[in-house]
Amino acid sequence: MKTLAKTDVVIVGGGWTGLLMAKELATRTGLSIVVLERGEGRTTESYADDMDEVDYGARLKMMQDASRETVTFRHDTRERALPIRQFSGFLPGTGIGGAGEHWNGVCPRNVPDFFEVLSQTTKKYGAKRLPQDHSIQDWGITYDALEPYYARVDRLLGLSGKAGNLRGQLLEGGNPFEGWRSEEYPNPPAKRTYIASLFQEASQSLGHHPYPIPSAALSRMYTNPDGVTRPACVYCGYCERYGCMIGAKAQPTNTLLPVIATKKSVTIRTGATVRRILRTKNGIASKVTGVQYIGRNGQEYFQPAEIVFLASWTMNNTRLLLLSGIGDPYEPATGSGTLGRNLTHQVFFTAATAFLEKPLNRFMGAGASGTMISDFEGDNFDHRQLPFIRGGFFQALNTGAHPIAEFGTVPNSVKATWGSEWKKAAIEAFDHIARIGFSGEHLAHKGNFLDLDPVYKDANGDPLLRLTLDWQNNEREMAEFATAKAAEIARAMNARHVNVFPGLRTYDTQRYQSTHVQGGTILGTSPETSVVNTLGQHWQADNLFVLGGSAFPQGGSANPTPTILALTYRTADAVVERYLKTRGPLE
């Protein structure tokens, strides 16, 4: 293994969190920074030809190559885990910008009591209402403490939306259930599509409170506080699974790279797959010394560093710590250990599909152009008579319907599943479909966790990550409730037919249900129950920081990136303002 010249900072992963940390450190300190990214480099220009549904939408050109590295899956410890050969249920990103390049840009914040689910639920309903064998815990950070960081994220991305609660004052047109905001959104809401307006009218007629989805695609030209200017969205309909070819959708390459590119202190190495974080014992306090990676040429390198940031997304963060032997792996049988526990995946499904009379022009739209309601999110509604706790939001989106992925949905009154009758129905339905999606909280459960697979290995010979994951009754009951509510809204949209979600049974790795997978390296206030402190600093190595959704103790209903970026800003502040002076544990 070749040892390279030492750097002050090494960042593993060049996605949203890794590049945000690189930008913050490069603009606020004189530290030398190396970013190691396993995938290829990308720029806005590289997306000029990306509207190719076969390559990008179906063959997942921008995602992790499952033939080189995948994960194994089982529902519980009694099953033997098998490798996922093709990603479907979630889509790990790769390459500069990570999944932040091909995301939708749906950017709600978490509801305030999401950060205190354990204590707030116990206080309001009693401990008996918590699901059996849950492993829910409070974050140790409140919404109020995170709010200033959320506001920085809004400005960084240039979010388009409408505030519903501005410093405690409720505003018409916004989400009345949201946590207070210190500022209005930097940009007005995106254009409202026809589907969104039908959903808006229908949900309003039922007494709900619709509001425009907060979107990372700009509604007008915008210059963010870093001086980066991006143009307004043209609603071309190519966001999810595609990079934005004009840079309207905030992506690490168009929002962070322009700043990083001006800094000589940052080196980005692509084709660099990190395999281990190395550590030495240094008296009582333990430090990491750098990372071992394999380059594009197959050569192994040791990159020594004073500070290591792990920013390789939920699964890779957890896997790298497990492979490196840093932390205590979670043991579900005894409940001991913390590394790998509290794996969650947003409860996400199309609750109702409304078949409408008029054509909807579904070919255009954006990843986040639509309307939401939060009336049934968190504890915004009374759960006393309900068989579950918590909830989620409903949304009607016009993301841009593409012919391969979107063709084939027919009213379930059509009995044919192939042939001319089915084809005719599918063609008729194509531009008349409005989907009402539900995104719910996933509460942590003792049986859901991550560890290393004892059998299967990746192309480099390292054990794959193993997921043990299944739905519990709380999610199943929540889904049933949500489906009934969505069907009600669909009927109020004057649908001529409504298909409803068949229900959550066991966790299905083949149904795409967002890439909002959380947990594994959860944050908290004690090393007994968490892997990192609330600043993302590892309890066992003070110069190792973990960024991203792996830190979430529970899975939120809100899409996670605003919270992930808010946490990253918070860690950056703590490192710049405190850690560089003390070089010790911050909590």
Ligand SMILES: Cc1cc2nc3c(=O)[nH]c(=O)nc-3n(C[C@H](O)[C@H](O)[C@H](O)COP(=O)(O)OP(=O)(O)OC[C@H]3O[C@@H](n4cnc5c(N)ncnc54)[C@H](O)[C@@H]3O)c2cc1C
């Ligand atoms: C299709 C899709 C749609 C989405 N839509 C939304 C949305 O609307 N709203 C929302 O909030 N979120 C959305 N997300 C999720 C969002 O993209 C992630 O929350 C966000 O990108 C997480 O940032 P990250 O830095 O943790 O991980 P990433 O952005 O994925 O970056 C991690 C990087 O680490 C690199 N890496 C991994 N392992 C290694 C290794 N061993 N060595 C070197 N490099 C490594 C990867 O290649 C990758 O580039 C979506 C995701 C997908 C896939």
